[in-house]
Amino acid sequence: METPTPTFWEIVLEFHRYRRPYGSEYEHHVVALLQSVGFVPCAGGIIRWGTNRELFLTAHTDTVGVAGANNLLRVDGRFLVGDGLHNIGADDTAGLIILYHLAQTRPDLTLFAPTGEECGGIGSREFCEAHRDALPRVVISLDRRGYGSVITHQRQERTCSDAFAQQLARMLGRDYAPDDTGLFTDSAVFSRYGSLECTNISVGYENAHCPGRASRCGVFGVADTAIGADGFHAAS
Numbered sequence: 270m271e272t273p274t275p276t277f278w279e280i281v282l283e284f285h286r287y288r289r290p291y292g293s294e295y296e297h298h299v300v301a302l303l304q305s306v307g308f309v310p311c312a313g314g315i316i317r318w319g320t321n322r323e324l325f326l327t328a329h330t331d332t333v334g335v336a337g338a339n340n341l342l343r344v345d346g347r348f349l350v351g352d353g354l355h356n357i358g359a360d361d362t363a364g365l366i367i368l369y370h371l372a373q374t375r376p377d378l379t380l381f382a383p384t385g386e387e388c389g390g391i392g393s394r395e396f397c398e399a400h401r402d403a404l405p406r407v408v409i410s411l412d413r414r415g416y417g418s419v420i421t422h423q424r425q426e427r428t429c430s431d432a433f434a435q436q437l438a439r440m441l442g443r444d445y446a447p448d449d450t451g452l453f454t455d456s457a458v459f460s461r462y463g464s465l466e467c468t469n470i471s472v473g474y475e476n477a478h479c480p481g482r483a484s485r486c487g488v489f490g491v492a493d494t495a496i497g498a499d500g501f502h503a504a505s
């Protein structure tokens with residue numbers, strides 16, 4: 270595994286500058302960062318259209334917790350750590366950082382950053398309502414804690430097939446495997462609107478939604494997961 274570069278950490282810190290509840294002014298900070306690499310406004314959020322519109326990757330721009338600055342972020346080994354009192358919003362800032370990198374390297378991929386996921390998927394519902402006749406076949410949310418989940422079910426409802434999850438887990442490598450214990454994220458909304466294969470994969474954060482403990486953003490997934498020509502794969 271390669272050691273993350275200083276530039277990498279600068280980007281990680283910049284994206285985590287604020288906790289950003291839905292509708293708060295602080296959400297604009299990450300929206301502006303993504304617009305600097307080609308995202309444009311769309312129903313429910315911002316999007317970077319790719320040449321492939323059958324596959325969407327998503328990460329949401331809002332976070333849980335009290336709005337405000339993360340003043341005491343520090344790097345601890347391979348983790349970003351907060352003040353121990355507030356969550357740092359790594360859910361889903363970790364996913365946004367992956368979208369930011371992919372926007373600069375993968376013109377084929379369509380990258381969607383909805384708002385309001387933590388309030389029931391408000392942004393994704395708006396998008397699906399506005400694009401009912403042109404929804405993607407496959408939606409991969411980059412919004413799962415930990416290091417090895419390829420989610421097949423959200424709130425016990427199946428959102429992708431076992432065959433799809435197994436294939437994606439093989440592409441991702443490492444410890445990735447199908448996992449039926451998903452809760453809810455944006456891809457579940459697309460599933461309800463008819464997208465066929467909708468999953469959520471681990472992007473390396475821990476302690477989601479947990480103030481009172483040091484929230485940590487595992488950069489493992491951000492640094493080393495890439496998407497190959499035929500889908501996700503783990504970079505060597």
Ligand SMILES: [Zn+2]
Pocket residue numbers: 329360361386412454
């Ligand atoms: Zn999330």
